[in-house]
Amino acid sequence: MKKVSSIITIFVIVIIASLIVWKVGTPNLISKNKENTTEKVSKKVEKESKKTKKKKEISKAKSSTTETSSSMESESSSESSSESTSSVSSYQSNVRFPELQAYAGKTYYAIDRESAEYPQMFSPTFTIAPDTETIIIDGRQWLIDKVRDDNGGIMLGSPDFVFSFRPLGSSDEVEVVNQGQYLTYSTTMPE
Structure with a gap:
């Protein structure tokens, strides 16, 4: 125990x-x-x-x-x-008027001038100089002083003349406007 x-x-x-x-x-x-x-x-x-x-x-x-x-x-x-x-x-x-750039250096020929109501109102050709400072109409050179938009067309002017045209879809075809009369011009010489 x-x-x-x-x-x-x-x-x-x-x-x-x-x-x-x-x-x-x-x-x-x-x-x-x-x-x-x-x-x-x-x-x-x-x-x-x-x-x-x-x-x-x-x-x-x-x-x-x-x-x-x-x-x-x-x-x-x-x-x-x-x-x-x-x-x-x-x-x-190199271009005086940029709005004329597309038309510069191109010669435009009247299409079907004889069908116009007053053919003498339209020159057979016109050329806008490459620098856009002058336009040659019927072999005569005109100085361009101003360019303005004319209801979708283009108006060239100087103290001696006014010339107006509208593009027709491209810069290769235009419609010249003279005192309400119209004639189509193209860069392609008519046959």
């Missing part, structure tokens, strides 16, 4: 000792766990912030590359448009 009681006493002492050790060690374990958890969380936060920074840097680099390429594209397109504008303006700078 003494053996059994001594075994029970030892067992109770071991249980009490382990409870004391557990009680004393638990706060240390909890604080260690807290420290470990805090360290783990802070490391995760650092990693996430590094990833976020890298993503931001990559997106900044991409956007700056896009901005650079788009600015380069806009510069090249503005350069090409300025080049085309300068080429157009240099082409048109």
Whole structure:
């Protein structure tokens, strides 16, 4: 019996000792766990912030590359448009009246002049000079001072003459208007 009681006493002492050790060690374990958890969380936060920074840097680099390429594209397109504008303006700078550009340098022949009510009112041919400064009617050269729109037609004028015509679908055929009379002219010589 003494053996059994001594075994029970030892067992109770071991249980009490382990409870004391557990009680004393638990706060240390909890604080260690807290420290470990805090360290783990802070490391995760650092990693996430590094990833976020890298993503931001990559997106900044991409956007700056896009901005650079788009600015380069806009510069090249503005350069090409300025080049085309300068080429157009240099082409048109040789022409005094841009509205006559389509007719410049072409000779127009009267079509069926004799069928007109008053054929003498119409010249057999007329030519607008390539620089659009003059018009040649019946072999006589006239200086063009002004050009204006005349109800869908074009009126040329100077102190000495007025000449009016309307395009007929293209610049190769026009209708000359003279005092209410009309006659068709073409760049193709009639047979």
